[in-house]
Amino acid sequence: MDALILSRLQFAITTVYHFLFVPVTLGLSIFVALLETWYINSGSYEERIKLKKLVKFFGTIFLINFAMGVVTGIVQEFHFGMNWSEYARFMGDIFGAPLALEALTAFFIESTFIGLWVFGWDKLSEKMHCLCIWIVAFGSNLSAFWILVANSFMQHPVGYEIQDGRAVMTSLLDLVTNHYVFGEYSHTFFAGITTGGFLVIIVSAWKIASDEVSREMFLRTLRRAVLYTFVGVLGVMGSGHLHAQYLNEANPMKLASFEALWETEDPAPFAICADINQEAGRNDSEITIPYMFSFMVHNSFSGEIKGINDLQKEAMEKYGSGYYIPDVRGMFWSFRIMVGVGGLLLFIVFVMGVISFFFGENIKKFSCCFKCMPVLLPLPFIANSVGWYIAEAGRQPWIVVGLQKTSQAVSPNLSSGEVWLTLIGFTGIYLLLAVVAVFTAVMFIRRTKITEEEKEGI
Amino acid sequence: MDLNIVWFILITVLFTGFFILEGFDYGVGMLLLGRKENERTQFVRAIGPVWDANEVWMITAGGAAFAAFPHFYATMFSTFYLALFLMLLALILRGIAFELRGKFQNHDWKLIWDGAIIFGSFVPALLWGVAVANLLKGLPIDSEMHYAGNFFNLLSPYTVLAGIFFVLLFAFHGANFLILKLADERMILLLKRKAAVLGIATWAVYLLFIVASIFETDVMSKMVGVLIFASALGVLLSSWQFARAGRQKSAFVCTTVTIAMTTVGLFVALFPRLMVSSLMPEWSLTIYNAASTPGTLLIMTIAAVILVPIVLLYQSWTYKIFKERVARID
Structure with missing residues (x-):
């Protein structure tokens, strides 16, 4: 394998790994902030002790996750120059600005106020302390916004011109108001709410089942997390739907690829499953619902949707000969996994809502189910990962759609041996740290009790 | 003054902020070496609330270089590929170690993570020294701004000397910081003795570095750069004197000024270049x-x-919020 494919693999591994932690940061930071707001507004003395412990409990899980996100985020930033120097040269005028703004506006406040939050319990007033975690939550979500502004440009370039063989920014405002940003950001934000909320659901359910003395408090977080996650799942579905409709004009190749629609059709059917033959440019067999794809895109039972083969022809006319079709099989099934998991999450959240709100008195009866809940924890993480696979594989062979190909972007001075070394090194340390971080978090969750005993606990 | 110069100054400011702030927390990290567990915990507490924000100075310097001088960012990061890989491994371990070391009350657990902090502080300090010396000394960069060497071209006696200088300077800076931040009298006494040794050692290596720079680079062509280095050397000497005299605040201020002047001196010597090509002067990145x-x-x-x-x-x-000294832990 050459340095190009290895660099792609390395970037993919780093991004997917990084994005295991990012959505938890986005969603859990807000949840912890809400918890602390509840705490500072609460009444009785015993209640306050318990709520404070609860804030610290979920705060600690948040912090372990946050640290993992931060250290892998640095790797991301360095990768653009280390492995993708020609991309950095071509795109620096555009890509560097949101990245630097992310550091200046978001990373600084996140890192400063997280330090204040962790070490400032006795040094700041209650309100000030609570404000710190809100600022962290704001900073994290602002950081996501900037990096998605940068990513959206790669998917759908706006506000630029080409000068002397490189992309040059003509308007930062166009970059920020790129409609693509709206789709990506809202989808990512709600995915964060869902992931963070679902994590709280799983942890609360497990504590209810296995920790008698803390049961009452975790029933309360369970109820709140159910509502929180419910909002997240609905948001992620709504924003995803709108974004897919928008793709019909912004990046029709991506849309046609994840639906495996090879020929232009009006009305277009929706394929539930398909045996995709990428070489021949067709599905060997498929099960479809007539009209459905057109309905999803156009909100009506008619309306043309362009097929992959016609889009390939158009691309050849526009960009010269070449193969402009992404990995349709991977896209198609990733999309179905993502949507399927989304539906499953909605169902789980609904069931948990019914249990926690209507059977709260008898919650003990559900203990054996609740004890098994952790096996469901991977679900939102799977959906997040395949979601990004669709977004990034869907723009191949381009690194910046229509402007630069991935194969032109790699650093020319790298040997495959060097990239092999770093690929193995990074992957090794990621695996090691994943084991250590999960172990630490699980042991912490297991031993921590939420009771009114002042000394006990965190 | 055109915007390119403004940005050159801003990049200098960001690197200066980075080296001053991360300088002392790298230093504190390295000083964990050989200390007992309760002592290490005090050291880590001293930088606990601030190290993360300090690290963001580096990230911002990188992001700003990307935005303002994309070719500099592209060439530098791809040139230092394996060095940066090592640095990233070190920084990953270091960041996680700060978070996890306190999660179990187990001696081996803490020992392992404190080892990671020592490694994770030493390696970046060393590599940044090596890196900036390479920028100044020049690297085989071709007409297309691509690096035409390999990892071992980055290592020479001169650049390694710069790396050692950074390690010592940060350790001295970190010792000065800790003396101001700890309450444990016994630790303060021990750190004062360390600072006295580190101070003079750093000074000697700095002197050597400046002399070597005269032979290995073209700093002499711009006398102002050499003057800044020479004054920094003087400030470093007074820092050592202050440290020995027990005037800790002045000692810390002086290492801070030394780091600032050294960084400014390096960029002044580079100006208007960002990376020097050893193949052809006109292939340098400016x-x-x-x-x-x-x-x-x-x-x-x-x-x-x-x-x-x-x-x-x-x-x-x-x-200001965390201005109190870290309480002694037994």
Whole structure:
């Protein structure tokens, strides 16, 4: 394998790994902030002790996750120059600005106020302390916004011109108001709410089942997390739907690829499953619902949707000969996994809502189910990962759609041996740290009790 | 003054902030070596609330280099590929170690993570020294701004000397910081003895580094750069004197000034270049041929001029909140 494919693999591994932690940061930071707001507004003395412990409990899980996100985020930033120097040269005028703004506006406040939050319990007033975690939550979500502004440009370039063989920014405002940003950001934000909320659901359910003395408090977080996650799942579905409709004009190749629609059709059917033959440019067999794809895109039972083969022809006319079709099989099934998991999450959240709100008195009866809940924890993480696979594989062979190909972007001075070394090194340390971080978090969750005993606990 | 020069100054400011702030927390990290567990815990507490924000100075310097001088960012990061890989491994371990070391009350657990902090502080300090010396000394960069050497071209006696200088300077800086932050009298006494040794050792290596720079680089062509280095050497000497005399605040201020002057001196010596090509002088990356367009530079200038002071404001507020000394732990 050459340095190009290895660099792609390395970037993919780093991004997917990084994005295991990012959505938890986005969603859990807000949840912890809400918890602390509840705490500072609460009444009785015993209640306050318990709520404070609860804030610290979920705060600690948040912090372990946050640290993992931060250290892998640095790797991301360095990768653009280390492995993708020609991309950095071509795109620096555009890509560097949101990245630097992310550091200046978001990373600084996140890192400063997280330090204040962790070490400032006795040094700041209650309100000030609570404000710190809100600022962290704001900073994290602002950081996501900037990096998605940068990513959206790669998917759908706006506000630029080409000068002397490189992309040059003509308007930062166009970059920020790129409609693509709206789709990506809202989808990512709600995915964060869902992931963070679902994590709280799983942890609360497990504590209810296995920790008698803390049961009452975790029933309360369970109820709140159910509502929180419910909002997240609905948001992620709504924003995803709108974004897919928008793709019909912004990046029709991506849309046609994840639906495996090879020929232009009006009305277009929706394929539930398909045996995709990428070489021949067709599905060997498929099960479809007539009209459905057109309905999803156009909100009506008619309306043309362009097929992959016609889009390939158009691309050849526009960009010269070449193969402009992404990995349709991977896209198609990733999309179905993502949507399927989304539906499953909605169902789980609904069931948990019914249990926690209507059977709260008898919650003990559900203990054996609740004890098994952790096996469901991977679900939102799977959906997040395949979601990004669709977004990034869907723009191949381009690194910046229509402007630069991935194969032109790699650093020319790298040997495959060097990239092999770093690929193995990074992957090794990621695996090691994943084991250590999960172990630490699980042991912490297991031993921590939420009771009114002042000394006990965190 | 054109925007390219403004950005050259801003990059210098960001690197200066990075080396001053991360300098002492790298130093504190390295000083964990050989200490007992309760002592290490005090050291880590001293930088606990601030190390993360300090590290963001490096990330911002990288991001700003990307935005203002994309070719500089592209060439530097791809040139230092394996060195940066090592640095990233070190920084990953270090960041996780701060978070996890306190999660179990187990001696081996803490020992392992403190080892990671020592490693994770030493390696970046060393590599940044090696890196900046390479920028100044020059590297085989071709007409297309691509690096035409390998990892071992980065290592020479001169660049390793610079690495050792950074390690010592940061360790000295870190010792001065800790003396101001700890309450444990016995530790303070021990650190004072360490600072006295580190101070003079750093001074000697710095002197050697300046002499070597005269032979290995073209610093002599710009006397102002040499003058800044020479004054920094003087300030470093007074820092050592202050440390020995027990005037700790002055000692810390002096290492801070030494780091600032050294960073400024390095960039002055580079100006208007960002990376020197050893193959052909005209293939060097400069603030003009490596820069973004005036439009992007203007936007980023406005953003930086507004945002950097705000960052400084709330960061210094943090230091005020945590101004108390770290209580002794037995």
